[in-house]
Amino acid sequence: DQQVKQNSPSLSVQEGRISILNCDYTNSMFDYFLWYKKYPAEGPTFLISISSIKDKNEDGRFTVFLNKSAKHLSLHIVPSQPGDSAVYFCAASYNQGGKLIFGQGTELSVKP
Amino acid sequence: EPEVTQTPSHQVTQMGQEVILRCVPISNHLYFYWYRQILGQKVEFLVSFYNNEISEKSEIFDDQFSVERPDGSNFTLKIRSTKLEDSAMYFCASFLRGNSPLHFGNGTRLTVT
Numbered sequence: 001d002q003q004v005k006q007n008s009p010s011l012s013v014q015e016g017r018i019s020i021l022n023c024d025y026t027n028s029m030f031d032y033f034l035w036y037k038k039y040p041a042e043g044p045t046f047l048i049s050i051s052s053i054k055d056k057n058e059d060g061r062f063t064v065f066l067n068k069s070a071k072h073l074s075l076h077i078v079p080s081q082p083g084d085s086a087v088y089f090c091a092a093s094y095n096q097g098g099k100l101i102f103g104q105g106t107e108l109s110v111k112p
Numbered sequence: 113e114p115e116v117t118q119t120p121s122h123q124v125t126q127m128g129q130e131v132i133l134r135c136v137p138i139s140n141h142l143y144f145y146w147y148r149q150i151l152g153q154k155v156e157f158l159v160s161f162y163n164n165e166i167s168e169k170s171e172i173f174d175d176q177f178s179v180e181r182p183d184g185s186n187f188t189l190k191i192r193s194t195k196l197e198d199s200a201m202y203f204c205a206s207f208l209r210g211n212s213p214l215h216f217g218n219g220t221r222l223t224v225t
Contacts, residue, residue: 032211043116043203043216044155051211089155098143098207099168100214102155 003027004092006103013110019077021106023090026071030092034100035064035075038087047088048075080110114138118204118217125194125224133189133220135204144187145205145214146179148172155203161187194224 005024013019021035031052036044050057050064050073057064063076077084087107091100117136125131137144146158159169161179178190187206191198201221205214 034213036216041218041221043118043205043218046213046215049211049213095210098210098214099145099157099160100147101157104154 003030004090004101004103006090006106008106009104010107010109013080013108015082015110015112016079019075019080019084019108019110021075021077021088021090021108023073023075023103024071025073025092027092027094027101028071029094030101031095032093033064033066033073034091034093035062036089036091036102037084038089038105044089077108080108082110082112084108085110116204116206116215116217118202118220120220121218122221123223125222127196127224128193131191131194131222133191133202133204133222135187135189135217136185137187137204137206138208138215139185141206141208141215143167143207144179144181145207146189147203147205147216148200149203149219150197150200158189158202191222194222196224198222199224 034049035047037047038044048059048062048064050066066073087105089105090103119134144161149155159173160167176192180188201219203219204217207214
């Protein structure tokens with residue numbers, strides 16, 4: 001049941017450049033989307049979210065874009081820093097939150 | 113900033129034994145969850161709990177699993193008779209209300225031998 005998919009298991013980016021992480025979903029009932037960051041041996045840490053009524057949300061270096069017609073969202077990190085190296089999970093929910101469906105994760109490596 | 117705390121951080125148990133994983137959610141949150149992540153796989157929903165009862169559970173959450181909120185602060189996951197395939201990271205999460213994020217604890221690594 002792959003309702004949320006992250007097709008790139010890994011991404012390598014140079015420090016200072018833009019990191020773009022992608023996520024696709026299939027369930028049109030999803031109305032709230034989130035990105036989480038996860039370090040080894042820690043729990044997922046909330047990064048940024050977007051409601052389905054918006055197409056963009058920005059928080060500092062992080063911007064999430066939502067394209068509902070394509071059922072696609074992306075996370076942009078500008079500029080990327082070595083401390084951003086982690087696994088990034090896309091997640092979605094319906095009925096305005098609560099239970100999350102996660103993608104498989106993308107491991108981001110930012111090289112100095 | 114308030115956080116979700118989980119104990120123990122690592123639990124080793126023998127197959128067939130019972131384990132209880134403990135969580136203290138964020139104090140003013142109303143909804144509580146357990147998720148698990150088998151090594152190398154995605155984070156999977158197990159169960160949600162609201163108003164002292166299970167609100168939703170996944171097909172993974174069979175009769176071997178149970179949850180309880182024994183007092184005003186703790187939230188526990190019990191696995192009655194552990195199997196090798198129960199080895200995973202178990203994450204507790206809590207949530208205040210609609211369109212706000214789930215906050216996760218750092219997890220309990222369960223190893224069943």
